[in-house]
Amino acid sequence: MTTLNQQIIVKSFPTGWITEDNFSLISSPIPSIKNGQVLIKNDWLSLDPYMRGRLSNAKSYAKGVEIGQVMVGGTVGTVIESLSPKFKVGDQVAGSTGWQLYAVAEDIAIRKIDTSKVPSSAHLGPIGMPGVTAWKGLIVICDPKPGETVVVDAATGAVGSVVGQLAKARGCRVVGIAGGKAKCDYAINELNLDACIDHKSPNFQDDIKAALPQGIDCLYENVGGMVFDTLLSLMNPFARIAVCGLVSEYNVEPYSYTNVRSILINRLKIQGFIVNDDQSNIPGIMKSLYEELVNGRLKYKETIAHGLENAPKALIGLLKGENFGKQLVKLS
Template structure:
Protein backbone atom coordinates (compact mmCIF):
# COMPACT_ATOMS: atom_id res chain seq x y z
CA UNK A 1 0.00 0.00 0.00
CA UNK A 2 1.40 3.41 -0.99
CA UNK A 3 2.19 5.87 1.81
CA UNK A 4 -0.21 8.75 2.25
CA UNK A 5 1.24 12.19 1.62
CA UNK A 6 -0.25 15.07 3.57
CA UNK A 7 0.26 18.45 1.97
CA UNK A 8 -0.84 22.01 2.62
CA UNK A 9 -1.89 23.98 -0.46
CA UNK A 10 -2.75 27.61 -1.06
CA UNK A 11 -6.55 27.75 -1.02
CA UNK A 12 -7.06 31.48 -1.62
CA UNK A 13 -5.07 34.69 -1.87
CA UNK A 14 -5.01 37.08 1.11
CA UNK A 15 -6.34 40.60 0.72
CA UNK A 16 -4.57 41.87 3.81
CA UNK A 17 -3.61 39.73 6.79
CA UNK A 18 -3.08 35.99 6.35
CA UNK A 19 -5.49 33.65 8.11
CA UNK A 20 -5.74 29.87 8.39
CA UNK A 21 -8.58 29.93 5.83
CA UNK A 22 -6.07 30.75 3.09
CA UNK A 23 -4.67 27.20 3.35
CA UNK A 24 -6.07 23.70 2.88
CA UNK A 25 -4.72 20.37 4.17
CA UNK A 26 -4.98 17.54 1.62
CA UNK A 27 -4.08 13.85 1.59
CA UNK A 28 -3.25 11.61 -1.34
CA UNK A 29 -1.36 8.33 -1.93
CA UNK A 30 2.15 8.68 -3.33
CA UNK A 31 2.73 7.59 -6.91
CA UNK A 32 5.46 5.08 -7.74
CA UNK A 33 9.01 6.40 -7.99
CA UNK A 34 10.38 6.84 -11.51
CA UNK A 35 13.96 6.08 -12.56
CA UNK A 36 16.46 8.80 -11.76
CA UNK A 37 14.42 10.20 -8.88
CA UNK A 38 14.49 10.17 -5.09
CA UNK A 39 11.81 10.33 -2.42
CA UNK A 40 12.49 12.30 0.74
CA UNK A 41 10.64 12.10 4.03
CA UNK A 42 10.59 15.68 5.25
CA UNK A 43 11.55 16.06 8.91
CA UNK A 44 11.53 19.84 9.38
CA UNK A 45 10.02 22.69 7.37
CA UNK A 46 11.42 26.21 7.33
CA UNK A 47 8.94 29.06 7.77
CA UNK A 48 10.19 32.34 6.29
CA UNK A 49 8.80 35.85 5.66
CA UNK A 50 9.18 35.56 1.86
CA UNK A 51 6.31 33.05 1.88
CA UNK A 52 3.84 35.88 2.40
CA UNK A 53 4.88 37.47 -0.89
CA UNK A 54 4.50 34.19 -2.78
CA UNK A 55 0.84 34.09 -1.73
CA UNK A 56 0.12 37.25 -3.76
CA UNK A 57 -0.67 37.24 -7.47
CA UNK A 58 1.50 40.25 -8.20
CA UNK A 59 4.65 41.11 -10.12
CA UNK A 60 7.68 40.21 -8.04
CA UNK A 61 11.09 38.57 -8.24
CA UNK A 62 9.51 35.09 -8.34
CA UNK A 63 6.33 33.45 -9.55
CA UNK A 64 3.54 33.25 -6.96
CA UNK A 65 2.32 29.93 -5.64
CA UNK A 66 -0.60 28.85 -7.81
CA UNK A 67 -3.95 28.25 -6.15
CA UNK A 68 -4.18 24.58 -5.26
CA UNK A 69 -0.40 24.09 -5.30
CA UNK A 70 1.72 23.04 -2.33
CA UNK A 71 3.05 26.01 -0.38
CA UNK A 72 6.70 26.66 -1.12
CA UNK A 73 9.34 26.05 1.54
CA UNK A 74 12.71 24.53 2.30
CA UNK A 75 12.92 21.29 4.25
CA UNK A 76 15.48 18.94 5.71
CA UNK A 77 14.75 15.26 5.56
CA UNK A 78 15.90 11.73 4.83
CA UNK A 79 15.96 9.82 1.56
CA UNK A 80 13.55 6.89 2.00
CA UNK A 81 13.59 5.62 -1.59
CA UNK A 82 16.12 6.16 -4.35
CA UNK A 83 16.44 5.35 -8.04
CA UNK A 84 19.18 7.95 -8.45
CA UNK A 85 22.89 6.98 -8.60
CA UNK A 86 24.01 9.92 -6.43
CA UNK A 87 21.62 9.39 -3.52
CA UNK A 88 21.20 6.45 -1.16
CA UNK A 89 18.45 5.55 1.28
CA UNK A 90 19.35 7.14 4.59
CA UNK A 91 21.04 10.22 3.14
CA UNK A 92 20.12 13.43 4.95
CA UNK A 93 19.28 16.18 2.48
CA UNK A 94 17.80 19.64 2.11
CA UNK A 95 15.69 20.95 -0.75
CA UNK A 96 12.66 23.03 -1.66
CA UNK A 97 10.11 20.29 -1.03
CA UNK A 98 7.41 22.52 0.44
CA UNK A 99 4.70 22.05 3.02
CA UNK A 100 4.22 18.27 2.78
CA UNK A 101 5.30 14.97 4.30
CA UNK A 102 7.21 13.71 1.26
CA UNK A 103 9.13 15.31 -1.57
CA UNK A 104 10.13 13.77 -4.89
CA UNK A 105 13.02 15.05 -7.02
CA UNK A 106 15.46 14.29 -9.81
CA UNK A 107 18.19 15.59 -7.50
CA UNK A 108 18.39 19.13 -8.91
CA UNK A 109 18.77 21.62 -6.09
CA UNK A 110 18.98 18.89 -3.45
CA UNK A 111 22.04 19.03 -1.20
CA UNK A 112 23.38 16.27 1.02
CA UNK A 113 23.94 17.19 4.65
CA UNK A 114 26.46 16.14 7.25
CA UNK A 115 24.79 16.28 10.67
CA UNK A 116 27.80 14.97 12.59
CA UNK A 117 28.65 18.38 14.06
CA UNK A 118 25.85 20.58 12.73
CA UNK A 119 22.24 19.74 13.72
CA UNK A 120 19.88 19.16 10.81
CA UNK A 121 17.67 22.07 11.82
CA UNK A 122 20.60 24.49 11.60
CA UNK A 123 20.73 23.85 7.85
CA UNK A 124 17.40 25.67 7.64
CA UNK A 125 18.69 28.57 9.72
CA UNK A 126 22.15 29.79 10.66
CA UNK A 127 23.90 27.28 8.36
CA UNK A 128 21.30 27.54 5.59
CA UNK A 129 19.49 30.10 3.47
CA UNK A 130 18.90 32.63 6.29
CA UNK A 131 22.58 32.46 7.23
CA UNK A 132 23.66 32.91 3.61
CA UNK A 133 21.27 35.88 3.34
CA UNK A 134 22.96 37.47 6.35
CA UNK A 135 26.45 36.69 5.04
CA UNK A 136 25.78 38.11 1.59
CA UNK A 137 24.02 41.30 2.68
CA UNK A 138 26.68 42.08 5.24
CA UNK A 139 29.79 41.20 3.27
CA UNK A 140 28.80 42.08 -0.28
CA UNK A 141 26.61 45.16 0.27
CA UNK A 142 27.42 46.67 3.67
CA UNK A 143 31.09 45.62 3.39
CA UNK A 144 31.85 46.53 7.00
CA UNK A 145 35.21 47.75 8.23
CA UNK A 146 36.54 47.29 11.74
CA UNK A 147 35.36 50.03 14.07
CA UNK A 148 32.23 50.87 12.09
CA UNK A 149 28.67 50.62 13.43
CA UNK A 150 26.24 48.13 11.89
CA UNK A 151 22.55 48.15 12.79
CA UNK A 152 20.22 45.25 12.03
CA UNK A 153 16.45 45.13 12.42
CA UNK A 154 14.63 41.96 13.51
CA UNK A 155 17.88 41.23 15.31
CA UNK A 156 16.65 38.17 17.20
CA UNK A 157 15.37 36.48 14.03
CA UNK A 158 17.01 33.86 11.85
CA UNK A 159 18.71 36.38 9.54
CA UNK A 160 19.28 39.33 11.84
CA UNK A 161 20.89 37.27 14.58
CA UNK A 162 23.54 36.04 12.14
CA UNK A 163 24.18 39.52 10.71
CA UNK A 164 25.08 40.95 14.10
CA UNK A 165 27.36 38.08 15.07
CA UNK A 166 29.21 38.26 11.75
CA UNK A 167 29.54 42.02 12.17
CA UNK A 168 31.14 41.49 15.57
CA UNK A 169 33.56 38.99 14.08
CA UNK A 170 34.48 41.71 11.56
CA UNK A 171 35.36 44.08 14.42
CA UNK A 172 32.24 46.25 14.21
CA UNK A 173 29.90 47.70 16.79
CA UNK A 174 26.69 45.69 16.33
CA UNK A 175 23.37 47.26 17.32
CA UNK A 176 20.13 45.33 17.05
CA UNK A 177 16.51 46.40 16.90
CA UNK A 178 13.97 43.91 18.24
CA UNK A 179 10.54 43.77 19.82
CA UNK A 180 10.41 43.33 23.59
CA UNK A 181 12.82 43.24 26.50
CA UNK A 182 13.30 39.46 26.35
CA UNK A 183 14.41 39.51 22.73
CA UNK A 184 16.70 42.48 23.32
CA UNK A 185 18.26 40.79 26.32
CA UNK A 186 18.93 37.68 24.24
CA UNK A 187 20.50 39.72 21.43
CA UNK A 188 22.97 41.36 23.81
CA UNK A 189 23.63 38.70 26.44
CA UNK A 190 23.60 35.55 24.29
CA UNK A 191 24.44 36.74 20.79
CA UNK A 192 27.01 39.33 21.86
CA UNK A 193 25.61 42.47 20.20
CA UNK A 194 26.85 45.71 21.78
CA UNK A 195 23.31 47.06 22.22
CA UNK A 196 19.72 46.33 21.27
CA UNK A 197 16.86 48.81 20.96
CA UNK A 198 13.33 47.73 21.85
CA UNK A 199 11.10 49.30 19.22
CA UNK A 200 8.05 48.47 21.33
CA UNK A 201 9.28 50.67 24.22
CA UNK A 202 7.94 53.84 22.58
CA UNK A 203 11.20 55.76 22.17
CA UNK A 204 12.71 54.24 19.06
CA UNK A 205 14.55 57.28 17.74
CA UNK A 206 15.92 58.39 21.12
CA UNK A 207 17.01 54.89 22.11
CA UNK A 208 18.63 54.28 18.73
CA UNK A 209 20.47 57.60 18.92
CA UNK A 210 21.84 56.65 22.33
CA UNK A 211 22.93 53.22 21.04
CA UNK A 212 24.68 54.70 17.98
CA UNK A 213 26.68 57.70 19.31
CA UNK A 214 28.94 57.65 16.23
CA UNK A 215 26.08 57.23 13.77
CA UNK A 216 25.41 54.21 11.54
CA UNK A 217 27.69 53.06 8.75
CA UNK A 218 25.81 49.94 7.68
CA UNK A 219 22.18 48.91 8.07
CA UNK A 220 20.68 45.49 7.38
CA UNK A 221 16.97 45.99 6.83
CA UNK A 222 14.38 43.28 7.49
CA UNK A 223 11.40 45.33 8.64
CA UNK A 224 10.79 48.74 7.03
CA UNK A 225 8.28 51.29 8.31
CA UNK A 226 9.19 53.36 11.36
CA UNK A 227 12.27 51.23 12.00
CA UNK A 228 13.69 52.20 8.62
CA UNK A 229 12.81 55.86 9.15
CA UNK A 230 14.52 55.96 12.54
CA UNK A 231 17.67 54.28 11.26
CA UNK A 232 17.89 56.50 8.17
CA UNK A 233 18.07 59.49 10.48
CA UNK A 234 21.21 58.03 12.07
CA UNK A 235 23.07 57.10 8.87
CA UNK A 236 26.54 58.50 8.29
CA UNK A 237 27.62 59.88 4.91
CA UNK A 238 28.21 57.12 2.36
CA UNK A 239 26.47 54.54 4.55
CA UNK A 240 25.33 51.27 3.02
CA UNK A 241 21.90 49.68 3.41
CA UNK A 242 21.27 46.03 2.55
CA UNK A 243 17.54 45.80 1.88
CA UNK A 244 16.55 42.22 2.65
CA UNK A 245 12.93 42.40 3.81
CA UNK A 246 10.04 44.77 4.53
CA UNK A 247 7.92 42.61 6.77
CA UNK A 248 6.03 45.59 8.20
CA UNK A 249 4.31 46.08 4.83
CA UNK A 250 3.75 42.46 3.81
CA UNK A 251 0.03 42.59 4.59
CA UNK A 252 -0.45 45.46 2.16
CA UNK A 253 -0.09 48.57 4.32
CA UNK A 254 1.68 51.44 2.47
CA UNK A 255 4.71 52.63 4.43
CA UNK A 256 6.20 55.67 2.69
CA UNK A 257 9.50 57.10 3.86
CA UNK A 258 9.12 60.21 5.99
CA UNK A 259 12.51 61.69 5.10
CA UNK A 260 13.58 60.35 1.69
CA UNK A 261 15.91 63.33 1.23
CA UNK A 262 18.33 61.64 3.65
CA UNK A 263 19.17 59.17 0.89
CA UNK A 264 20.56 62.09 -1.10
CA UNK A 265 22.09 64.27 1.60
CA UNK A 266 23.97 61.34 3.15
CA UNK A 267 24.82 59.86 -0.29
CA UNK A 268 23.59 56.46 0.78
CA UNK A 269 23.87 53.20 -1.11
CA UNK A 270 20.59 51.26 -0.85
CA UNK A 271 20.70 47.81 -2.42
CA UNK A 272 17.84 45.34 -2.42
CA UNK A 273 18.84 41.73 -2.96
CA UNK A 274 17.44 38.23 -3.33
CA UNK A 275 19.96 35.70 -2.09
CA UNK A 276 18.88 32.99 -4.55
CA UNK A 277 20.18 35.22 -7.35
CA UNK A 278 23.73 34.98 -6.01
CA UNK A 279 24.32 31.23 -5.99
CA UNK A 280 28.00 31.67 -6.83
CA UNK A 281 28.60 32.81 -3.24
CA UNK A 282 26.67 30.01 -1.54
CA UNK A 283 29.50 27.45 -1.26
CA UNK A 284 31.81 29.94 0.46
CA UNK A 285 29.07 31.24 2.73
CA UNK A 286 27.72 27.81 3.67
CA UNK A 287 31.20 26.52 4.44
CA UNK A 288 31.97 29.48 6.69
CA UNK A 289 28.63 29.33 8.48
CA UNK A 290 28.72 25.57 9.08
CA UNK A 291 32.23 25.87 10.53
CA UNK A 292 31.12 28.66 12.87
CA UNK A 293 28.05 26.70 13.99
CA UNK A 294 30.04 23.50 14.52
CA UNK A 295 32.59 25.38 16.60
CA UNK A 296 29.96 27.08 18.75
CA UNK A 297 30.99 30.55 17.58
CA UNK A 298 27.74 31.25 15.73
CA UNK A 299 24.80 30.93 18.07
CA UNK A 300 21.13 30.63 17.21
CA UNK A 301 17.71 29.96 18.67
CA UNK A 302 14.76 28.04 17.24
CA UNK A 303 10.99 28.16 17.63
CA UNK A 304 9.58 24.76 16.66
CA UNK A 305 5.90 24.00 16.05
CA UNK A 306 4.99 20.30 16.11
CA UNK A 307 2.86 19.00 13.24
CA UNK A 308 2.51 19.88 9.56
CA UNK A 309 -1.10 20.90 10.15
CA UNK A 310 0.15 23.80 12.30
CA UNK A 311 2.34 25.32 9.57
CA UNK A 312 -0.23 28.04 8.74
CA UNK A 313 -0.29 29.15 12.38
CA UNK A 314 3.51 29.21 12.39
CA UNK A 315 3.59 31.54 9.38
CA UNK A 316 0.90 33.80 10.80
CA UNK A 317 2.80 34.02 14.08
CA UNK A 318 6.04 34.81 12.25
CA UNK A 319 4.41 37.66 10.34
CA UNK A 320 3.27 39.14 13.66
CA UNK A 321 6.64 38.74 15.37
CA UNK A 322 5.55 35.98 17.73
CA UNK A 323 8.47 33.67 16.93
CA UNK A 324 11.77 33.83 18.77
CA UNK A 325 14.66 32.97 16.48
CA UNK A 326 14.32 30.65 13.50
CA UNK A 327 10.75 29.41 12.95
CA UNK A 328 10.47 25.72 12.08
CA UNK A 329 7.74 23.10 11.81
CA UNK A 330 8.55 19.55 12.88
CA UNK A 331 6.95 17.23 10.34
CA UNK A 332 8.50 13.82 10.85
Protein backbone atom coordinates in the same frame (compact mmCIF):
# COMPACT_ATOMS: atom_id res chain seq x y z
CA MET B 1 2.20 0.85 1.59
CA THR B 2 -1.02 2.33 2.93
CA THR B 3 0.52 5.45 4.43
CA LEU B 4 -0.84 8.61 2.81
CA ASN B 5 1.00 11.80 2.09
CA GLN B 6 -0.24 14.96 3.74
CA GLN B 7 0.08 18.26 1.94
CA ILE B 8 -0.95 21.83 2.58
CA ILE B 9 -2.22 23.53 -0.54
CA VAL B 10 -2.97 27.18 -1.15
CA LYS B 11 -6.75 27.61 -1.23
CA SER B 12 -6.86 31.39 -1.73
CA PHE B 13 -4.66 34.48 -1.58
CA PRO B 14 -4.96 36.68 1.48
CA THR B 15 -5.83 40.34 1.31
CA GLY B 16 -3.84 41.85 4.15
CA TRP B 17 -2.92 39.35 6.82
CA ILE B 18 -2.76 35.66 6.01
CA THR B 19 -5.45 33.56 7.69
CA GLU B 20 -5.53 29.83 8.24
CA ASP B 21 -8.45 29.72 5.79
CA ASN B 22 -6.03 30.51 2.97
CA PHE B 23 -4.73 26.94 3.26
CA SER B 24 -6.15 23.40 3.11
CA LEU B 25 -4.64 20.21 4.50
CA ILE B 26 -5.22 17.33 2.11
CA SER B 27 -4.25 13.68 1.94
CA SER B 28 -2.99 12.02 -1.20
CA PRO B 29 -1.13 8.88 -2.21
CA ILE B 30 2.61 8.92 -1.85
CA PRO B 31 3.85 9.25 -5.43
CA SER B 32 6.29 6.88 -7.09
CA ILE B 33 9.62 8.08 -8.42
CA LYS B 34 11.34 7.94 -11.81
CA ASN B 35 14.97 7.74 -12.78
CA GLY B 36 16.96 10.67 -11.43
CA GLN B 37 14.49 11.24 -8.61
CA VAL B 38 14.35 10.46 -4.90
CA LEU B 39 11.49 10.16 -2.44
CA ILE B 40 12.04 12.19 0.71
CA LYS B 41 10.35 11.94 4.07
CA ASN B 42 10.50 15.51 5.30
CA ASP B 43 11.64 16.05 8.86
CA TRP B 44 11.65 19.85 9.10
CA LEU B 45 9.88 22.65 7.29
CA SER B 46 11.34 26.15 7.25
CA LEU B 47 9.01 29.14 7.61
CA ASP B 48 10.31 32.43 6.26
CA PRO B 49 8.97 35.96 5.72
CA TYR B 50 9.35 35.76 1.92
CA MET B 51 6.41 33.35 1.89
CA ARG B 52 3.95 36.21 2.20
CA GLY B 53 5.08 37.50 -1.19
CA ARG B 54 4.41 34.13 -2.81
CA LEU B 55 0.76 34.25 -1.74
CA SER B 56 -0.09 37.02 -4.16
CA ASN B 57 -0.54 37.88 -7.80
CA ALA B 58 1.28 41.17 -7.23
CA LYS B 59 4.66 41.64 -8.85
CA SER B 60 7.40 40.48 -6.56
CA TYR B 61 10.88 39.08 -6.91
CA ALA B 62 9.64 35.56 -7.52
CA LYS B 63 6.63 34.08 -9.17
CA GLY B 64 3.79 33.37 -6.77
CA VAL B 65 2.41 29.99 -5.86
CA GLU B 66 -0.68 29.01 -7.80
CA ILE B 67 -4.00 28.36 -6.13
CA GLY B 68 -4.44 24.63 -5.59
CA GLN B 69 -0.73 23.91 -5.48
CA VAL B 70 1.36 22.77 -2.54
CA MET B 71 2.69 25.73 -0.58
CA VAL B 72 6.39 26.36 -1.22
CA GLY B 73 9.02 26.10 1.48
CA GLY B 74 12.49 24.91 2.38
CA THR B 75 12.76 21.47 3.93
CA VAL B 76 15.22 18.95 5.29
CA GLY B 77 14.42 15.28 5.28
CA THR B 78 15.56 11.73 4.79
CA VAL B 79 15.81 9.87 1.49
CA ILE B 80 13.55 6.79 1.72
CA GLU B 81 13.70 5.72 -1.93
CA SER B 82 16.26 6.59 -4.58
CA LEU B 83 16.51 6.15 -8.33
CA SER B 84 19.54 8.45 -8.46
CA PRO B 85 23.19 7.43 -8.18
CA LYS B 86 23.79 10.61 -6.19
CA PHE B 87 21.65 9.68 -3.17
CA LYS B 88 21.06 6.55 -1.15
CA VAL B 89 18.35 5.64 1.30
CA GLY B 90 19.05 7.25 4.64
CA ASP B 91 20.80 10.33 3.24
CA GLN B 92 19.89 13.60 4.91
CA VAL B 93 19.00 16.20 2.29
CA ALA B 94 17.92 19.84 2.07
CA GLY B 95 15.80 21.33 -0.67
CA SER B 96 12.69 23.31 -1.34
CA THR B 97 10.12 20.57 -1.47
CA GLY B 98 7.19 22.43 0.07
CA TRP B 99 4.62 21.92 2.78
CA GLN B 100 4.21 18.15 2.67
CA LEU B 101 5.30 15.06 4.57
CA TYR B 102 6.63 13.20 1.55
CA ALA B 103 8.13 14.76 -1.55
CA VAL B 104 9.52 13.61 -4.85
CA ALA B 105 12.58 15.60 -5.88
CA GLU B 106 14.91 15.67 -8.84
CA ASP B 107 18.40 14.84 -7.66
CA ILE B 108 19.75 18.12 -9.05
CA ALA B 109 17.29 20.12 -6.94
CA ILE B 110 18.44 18.89 -3.54
CA ARG B 111 21.73 18.77 -1.69
CA LYS B 112 23.16 16.31 0.83
CA ILE B 113 23.71 17.79 4.28
CA ASP B 114 26.22 16.81 6.94
CA THR B 115 24.48 16.13 10.24
CA SER B 116 27.41 14.47 11.97
CA LYS B 117 28.26 17.56 14.00
CA VAL B 118 25.16 19.74 13.76
CA PRO B 119 21.41 19.08 13.96
CA SER B 120 19.77 18.79 10.57
CA SER B 121 17.48 21.75 11.34
CA ALA B 122 20.52 24.06 11.43
CA HIS B 123 20.67 23.58 7.65
CA LEU B 124 17.43 25.57 7.46
CA GLY B 125 18.82 28.29 9.71
CA PRO B 126 22.31 29.63 10.42
CA ILE B 127 24.08 27.37 7.92
CA GLY B 128 21.24 27.33 5.39
CA MET B 129 19.59 30.01 3.30
CA PRO B 130 19.00 32.43 6.22
CA GLY B 131 22.68 32.30 7.09
CA VAL B 132 23.73 32.77 3.48
CA THR B 133 21.30 35.67 3.20
CA ALA B 134 22.89 37.28 6.25
CA TRP B 135 26.38 36.82 4.83
CA LYS B 136 25.57 38.25 1.41
CA GLY B 137 23.87 41.36 2.71
CA LEU B 138 26.44 42.08 5.38
CA ILE B 139 29.73 40.97 3.87
CA VAL B 140 29.13 41.34 0.13
CA ILE B 141 26.89 44.44 0.07
CA CYS B 142 27.62 46.38 3.28
CA ASP B 143 31.24 45.26 3.74
CA PRO B 144 31.67 46.79 7.21
CA LYS B 145 35.10 47.76 8.50
CA PRO B 146 36.34 47.20 12.06
CA GLY B 147 35.11 49.98 14.32
CA GLU B 148 32.15 50.86 12.13
CA THR B 149 28.64 50.84 13.54
CA VAL B 150 26.32 48.19 12.13
CA VAL B 151 22.58 48.17 12.79
CA VAL B 152 20.42 45.11 12.16
CA ASP B 153 16.70 44.90 12.78
CA ALA B 154 14.83 41.68 13.45
CA ALA B 155 18.11 41.11 15.26
CA THR B 156 17.19 37.78 16.87
CA GLY B 157 15.57 36.31 13.76
CA ALA B 158 17.07 33.59 11.61
CA VAL B 159 18.84 36.10 9.38
CA GLY B 160 19.40 38.96 11.81
CA SER B 161 21.04 36.83 14.48
CA VAL B 162 23.69 35.70 11.99
CA VAL B 163 24.19 39.27 10.74
CA GLY B 164 24.89 40.54 14.25
CA GLN B 165 27.36 37.79 15.09
CA LEU B 166 29.23 38.13 11.78
CA ALA B 167 29.48 41.88 12.29
CA LYS B 168 30.80 41.44 15.82
CA ALA B 169 33.39 38.98 14.49
CA ARG B 170 34.52 41.73 12.10
CA GLY B 171 35.17 44.11 14.97
CA CYS B 172 32.13 46.30 14.47
CA ARG B 173 29.95 47.96 17.05
CA VAL B 174 26.60 46.26 16.55
CA VAL B 175 23.23 47.65 17.60
CA GLY B 176 20.23 45.36 17.20
CA ILE B 177 16.56 46.18 17.03
CA ALA B 178 14.04 43.60 18.16
CA GLY B 179 10.51 43.35 19.49
CA GLY B 180 10.37 43.10 23.27
CA LYS B 181 12.67 42.80 26.25
CA ALA B 182 13.25 39.05 26.03
CA LYS B 183 14.58 39.29 22.48
CA CYS B 184 16.74 42.30 23.33
CA ASP B 185 18.16 40.54 26.37
CA TYR B 186 19.03 37.55 24.19
CA ALA B 187 20.66 39.81 21.57
CA ILE B 188 22.92 41.35 24.18
CA ASN B 189 23.61 38.39 26.45
CA GLU B 190 23.80 35.55 23.95
CA LEU B 191 24.53 37.14 20.58
CA ASN B 192 26.93 39.59 22.26
CA LEU B 193 25.55 42.72 20.56
CA ASP B 194 26.61 46.05 22.01
CA ALA B 195 23.06 47.30 22.40
CA CYS B 196 19.56 46.29 21.42
CA ILE B 197 16.56 48.59 21.18
CA ASP B 198 12.94 47.47 21.50
CA HIS B 199 10.96 48.80 18.55
CA LYS B 200 7.74 48.24 20.47
CA SER B 201 8.74 50.76 23.12
CA PRO B 202 7.03 54.17 22.96
CA ASN B 203 10.53 55.62 23.40
CA PHE B 204 11.97 53.82 20.38
CA GLN B 205 12.87 56.99 18.50
CA ASP B 206 14.79 58.44 21.43
CA ASP B 207 16.30 55.12 22.45
CA ILE B 208 17.70 54.30 19.03
CA LYS B 209 19.21 57.76 18.65
CA ALA B 210 20.83 57.46 22.08
CA ALA B 211 22.26 54.06 21.16
CA LEU B 212 23.88 55.48 18.03
CA PRO B 213 26.05 58.40 19.11
CA GLN B 214 28.32 57.74 16.10
CA GLY B 215 25.46 57.22 13.63
CA ILE B 216 25.14 54.20 11.33
CA ASP B 217 27.74 53.05 8.81
CA CYS B 218 26.00 49.84 7.74
CA LEU B 219 22.33 48.98 7.99
CA TYR B 220 21.04 45.48 7.42
CA GLU B 221 17.34 46.08 6.83
CA ASN B 222 14.78 43.32 7.40
CA VAL B 223 11.77 45.18 8.71
CA GLY B 224 10.91 48.35 6.79
CA GLY B 225 8.27 50.85 7.84
CA MET B 226 8.76 53.17 10.79
CA VAL B 227 11.96 51.43 11.87
CA PHE B 228 13.64 51.76 8.47
CA ASP B 229 12.48 55.33 8.03
CA THR B 230 13.87 56.27 11.44
CA LEU B 231 17.19 54.59 10.68
CA LEU B 232 17.46 56.43 7.34
CA SER B 233 17.67 59.66 9.30
CA LEU B 234 20.60 58.33 11.36
CA MET B 235 22.88 57.20 8.53
CA ASN B 236 26.42 58.52 8.25
CA PRO B 237 27.92 59.93 5.06
CA PHE B 238 28.84 57.13 2.64
CA ALA B 239 26.91 54.53 4.65
CA ARG B 240 25.64 51.33 3.05
CA ILE B 241 22.23 49.69 3.34
CA ALA B 242 21.40 46.11 2.39
CA VAL B 243 17.63 45.75 1.98
CA CYS B 244 16.86 42.11 2.67
CA GLY B 245 13.26 42.39 3.82
CA LEU B 246 10.45 44.78 4.68
CA VAL B 247 8.41 42.36 6.75
CA SER B 248 6.41 45.01 8.60
CA GLU B 249 4.90 46.05 5.26
CA TYR B 250 4.03 42.70 3.77
CA ASN B 251 0.48 42.61 5.09
CA VAL B 252 -0.45 46.27 5.16
CA GLU B 253 -0.57 49.32 2.95
CA PRO B 254 2.86 50.70 2.02
CA TYR B 255 4.51 52.82 4.68
CA SER B 256 5.10 56.50 3.87
CA TYR B 257 8.82 57.25 4.15
CA THR B 258 9.82 60.81 4.98
CA ASN B 259 13.61 60.44 5.23
CA VAL B 260 14.42 59.48 1.64
CA ARG B 261 16.44 62.69 1.28
CA SER B 262 19.09 61.07 3.47
CA ILE B 263 20.11 59.12 0.33
CA LEU B 264 21.33 62.38 -1.19
CA ILE B 265 22.51 64.19 1.92
CA ASN B 266 24.62 61.26 3.05
CA ARG B 267 25.42 59.80 -0.39
CA LEU B 268 24.08 56.42 0.68
CA LYS B 269 24.49 53.21 -1.26
CA ILE B 270 21.36 51.10 -1.00
CA GLN B 271 20.90 47.70 -2.52
CA GLY B 272 17.94 45.36 -2.43
CA PHE B 273 18.77 41.70 -2.87
CA ILE B 274 17.59 38.16 -2.49
CA VAL B 275 19.84 35.28 -1.70
CA ASN B 276 19.41 33.48 -5.01
CA ASP B 277 20.23 36.41 -7.32
CA ASP B 278 23.76 35.05 -7.58
CA GLN B 279 24.04 31.38 -6.71
CA SER B 280 27.70 30.96 -7.60
CA ASN B 281 29.03 31.88 -4.19
CA ILE B 282 26.48 30.02 -2.07
CA PRO B 283 28.47 26.78 -1.49
CA GLY B 284 31.52 28.69 -0.29
CA ILE B 285 29.47 30.81 2.08
CA MET B 286 27.70 27.73 3.46
CA LYS B 287 31.07 26.12 4.14
CA SER B 288 32.27 29.18 6.04
CA LEU B 289 29.09 29.33 8.10
CA TYR B 290 29.32 25.61 8.88
CA GLU B 291 32.81 26.11 10.27
CA GLU B 292 31.66 29.03 12.39
CA LEU B 293 28.84 26.94 13.81
CA VAL B 294 30.92 23.82 14.46
CA ASN B 295 33.55 25.93 16.18
CA GLY B 296 30.98 27.48 18.49
CA ARG B 297 31.17 30.99 17.07
CA LEU B 298 27.60 31.08 15.79
CA LYS B 299 24.71 30.80 18.21
CA TYR B 300 21.15 30.31 17.14
CA LYS B 301 17.70 29.83 18.57
CA GLU B 302 14.67 28.01 17.18
CA THR B 303 10.94 28.24 17.66
CA ILE B 304 9.38 24.91 16.77
CA ALA B 305 5.78 24.20 15.79
CA HIS B 306 4.81 20.56 15.78
CA GLY B 307 2.93 18.93 12.93
CA LEU B 308 2.27 20.02 9.36
CA GLU B 309 -1.25 21.11 10.26
CA ASN B 310 0.21 23.87 12.45
CA ALA B 311 2.32 25.42 9.70
CA PRO B 312 -0.23 28.11 8.66
CA LYS B 313 -0.64 29.33 12.22
CA ALA B 314 3.12 29.37 12.73
CA LEU B 315 3.63 31.36 9.52
CA ILE B 316 1.09 33.94 10.65
CA GLY B 317 2.93 34.17 13.97
CA LEU B 318 6.25 34.62 12.18
CA LEU B 319 4.90 37.53 10.14
CA LYS B 320 3.72 39.13 13.38
CA GLY B 321 7.10 38.62 15.03
CA GLU B 322 5.81 36.07 17.55
CA ASN B 323 8.66 33.65 16.84
CA PHE B 324 11.98 33.86 18.67
CA GLY B 325 14.82 32.90 16.35
CA LYS B 326 14.32 30.54 13.44
CA GLN B 327 10.70 29.40 12.97
CA LEU B 328 10.49 25.72 12.07
CA VAL B 329 7.80 23.08 11.80
CA LYS B 330 8.75 19.62 13.01
CA LEU B 331 7.13 17.10 10.71
CA SER B 332 8.23 13.78 12.13
